[in-house]
Amino acid sequence: MFKIGAVINISGLNKDFPGGVRALRGVNLEVQAGEFLLMLGPSGAGKSTLLRCINGLVTPTAGRVELNGTPVGAGGKTPLREHRKSVGMIFQQFNLVRRLRVLDNVLCGRLYYNPLWSSCFNIFPQRDVQFALSCLDRVGLREKAYQRADTLSGGQQQRVGIARALVQQPQVILADEPVASLDPKSARAVMDILREINQEDGITVIASLHDVDLALEYARRVVGVREGAVVVDKAAVKLTPKDIENIYGGAGEQEVYDGTYGRLECVHA
Amino acid sequence: MSTLKPPVLPLTDRKAGLEKLLYLQRALIIGFVLAVYLWSARGTDLSLPELIEGYPHMADFFSRMLPPNFSILKELVRPTVETVQIALWGTTLAVLLAIPLGLLAARNIAPHPTLYGTARFILNALRSISEMVFALIFVTAVGLGPFPGVLALAFHSAGMLGKFYAEAIENIDPGVVEALEATGAHKLQVIAFGVVPQVLPEFISYNLYRWEHNVRQATVLGLVGAGGIGFELITSMRLFKYPDTAAILMMILATVTLVDFLSSRLRARVI
Numbered sequence: 001m002f003k004i005g006a007v008i009n010i011s012g013l014n015k016d017f018p019g020g021v022r023a024l025r026g027v028n029l030e031v032q033a034g035e036f037l038l039m040l041g042p043s044g045a046g047k048s049t050l051l052r053c054i055n056g057l058v059t060p061t062a063g064r065v066e067l068n069g070t071p072v073g074a075g076g077k078t079p080l081r082e083h084r085k086s087v088g089m090i091f092q093q094f095n096l097v098r099r100l101r102v103l104d105n106v107l108c109g110r111l112y113y114n115p116l117w118s119s120c121f122n123i124f125p126q127r128d129v130q131f132a133l134s135c136l137d138r139v140g141l142r143e144k145a146y147q148r149a150d151t152l153s154g155g156q157q158q159r160v161g162i163a164r165a166l167v168q169q170p171q172v173i174l175a176d177e178p179v180a181s182l183d184p185k186s187a188r189a190v191m192d193i194l195r196e197i198n199q200e201d202g203i204t205v206i207a208s209l210h211d212v213d214l215a216l217e218y219a220r221r222v223v224g225v226r227e228g229a230v231v232v233d234k235a236a237v238k239l240t241p242k243d244i245e246n247i248y249g250g251a252g253e254q255e256v257y258d259g260t261y262g263r264l265e266c267v268h269a
Numbered sequence: 270m271s272t273l274k275p276p277v278l279p280l281t282d283r284k285a286g287l288e289k290l291l292y293l294q295r296a297l298i299i300g301f302v303l304a305v306y307l308w309s310a311r312g313t314d315l316s317l318p319e320l321i322e323g324y325p326h327m328a329d330f331f332s333r334m335l336p337p338n339f340s341i342l343k344e345l346v347r348p349t350v351e352t353v354q355i356a357l358w359g360t361t362l363a364v365l366l367a368i369p370l371g372l373l374a375a376r377n378i379a380p381h382p383t384l385y386g387t388a389r390f391i392l393n394a395l396r397s398i399s400e401m402v403f404a405l406i407f408v409t410a411v412g413l414g415p416f417p418g419v420l421a422l423a424f425h426s427a428g429m430l431g432k433f434y435a436e437a438i439e440n441i442d443p444g445v446v447e448a449l450e451a452t453g454a455h456k457l458q459v460i461a462f463g464v465v466p467q468v469l470p471e472f473i474s475y476n477l478y479r480w481e482h483n484v485r486q487a488t489v490l491g492l493v494g495a496g497g498i499g500f501e502l503i504t505s506m507r508l509f510k511y512p513d514t515a516a517i518l519m520m521i522l523a524t525v526t527l528v529d530f531l532s533s534r535l536r537a538r539v540i
Contacts, residue, residue, distance in 0.1 A: 057450060081454070083453070084453035085452065085453030086453075087451075089451040091444060091448060095447065096445070097449075097462060097463060097466050098445075098466075099469070108449055108454065112452060112453035112454060116457055116458065120457055121461075122461075122462075161448075164448075164452070168452055
């Protein structure tokens with residue numbers, strides 16, 4: 001049964017891809033409304049698959065994902081679209097429509113709310129346009145609204161991606177390696193915006209990251225994923241070097257994450 | 270079982286053996302290709318002496334075309350315009366037919382494997398029947414004139430364009446489609462925002478190419494009675510009015526050149 005306050009409840013989730021690749025094995029995860037959760041794990045651990053199970057882009061082989069107690073994927077396509085509308089997503093490669101203007105890209109987040117035929121011809125009500133502009137304002141890009149999306153820098157494109165998710169008026173925002181393609185400064189700007197919308201709007205944020213330092217700086221809760229299973233799940237402040245080792249495994253990686261240990265000691269000091 | 274192991278040759282020997290095999294393979298391929306060419310030459314009565322012997326006849330034919338009879342130019346305007354009009358409508362109807370077929374024939378968009386297979390089959394069938402064969406069919410069905418020409422171009426071109434569209438759609442960035450699906454957008458909205466903007470430049474470019482091609486094609490549709498300047502061409506030749514033939518050929522050349530020029534200018538603007 002789902003508890004009051006749990007916005008997402010994942011139980012016994014398995015995902016096998018054709019060809020015998022097991023991406024997820026028995027994942028259980030409960031996310032409370034308003035959490036800021038960061039997922040850590042080596043590439044190929046199953047973070048992306050787990051995120052995509054939450055909005056139904058990937059259909060799990062077994063187990064279930066519930067949003068406010070309603071199972072994802074039950075009842076056909078229309079409930080699935082309604083579910084996706086409540087869950088915004090941003091991507092490592094931003095996935096903007098490059099040839100369209102920034103504003104049109106943001107308005108894509110309003111497609112669910114608008115009638116099929118008018119929206120297909122890019123006709124949106126004025127209040128949606130105003131709302132899209134205000135979302136662009138929040139990510140600091142209102143003045144870029146009428147430029148083509150591919151004229152923007154990577155960091156700006158990711159902020160447009162956030163505006164596109166915001167305009168959906170979601171309860172949850174999923175972010176799949178949102179800063180992996182960005183320089184450190186842009187990465188920080190993007191993480192700041194995510195934290196801001198989490199705190200000001202109460203939108204639950206679930207993001208995967210591979211930069212441990214950044215994760216510890218922003219996360220309140222860290223979930224470690226390794227070989228398709230949750231191996232660590234605790235408050236960020238309680239994370240120990242041993243946990244990091246547990247997530248990334250093997251002595252080989254230790255050197256790579258050396259910086260982390262210094263930071264962790266600071267956290268504990 | 271272990272007694273059936275192949276003998277292990279020293280490395281150098283094995284390498285030499287492998288190279289010998291490769292030479293043999295190459296020789297066989299070259300021999301086979303040569304054989305196919307010789308066989309086809311016999312099948313098509315290919316003969317250089319005949320070409321040389323025929324030269325005087327050709328020279329005679331060309332000399333009879335001179336000087337071109339430009340006095341008929343005025344009468345050629347209407348069939349020339351008709352040729353371009355046939356190509357315009359033929360291409361436009363082809364685009365309208367090809368859009369749904371192309372969408373269904375793109376693996377990443379097709380809603381169902383059965384629809385995908387059916388669309389692929391229809392496109393292949395349309396492509397395999399040439400414009401002239403379609404023209405013969407439609408002349409029989411709807412009678413002489415430019416309309417069967419329009420239909421002939423529309424059906425064959427739909428097969429070509431549909432395949433191009435499907436390939437262009439299969440090459441789009443799937444991340445954009447995923448992002449739009451993630452917003453809760455309807456499949457048609459995903460196509461309108463995620464697919465169409467990505468393929469639009471190629472789409473316009475293909476259509477212009479096809480229009481260009483169809484103008485050239487429309488110049489010969491008249492040979493089977495499907496309208497356009499081809500009818501004047503075949504008539505002049507049947508009546509041995511070779512100077513007229515020369516004028517018509519020059520008119521075709523001018524038209525096709527102009528259309529090619531226009532189309533390439535337009536294409537340059539969309540890319």
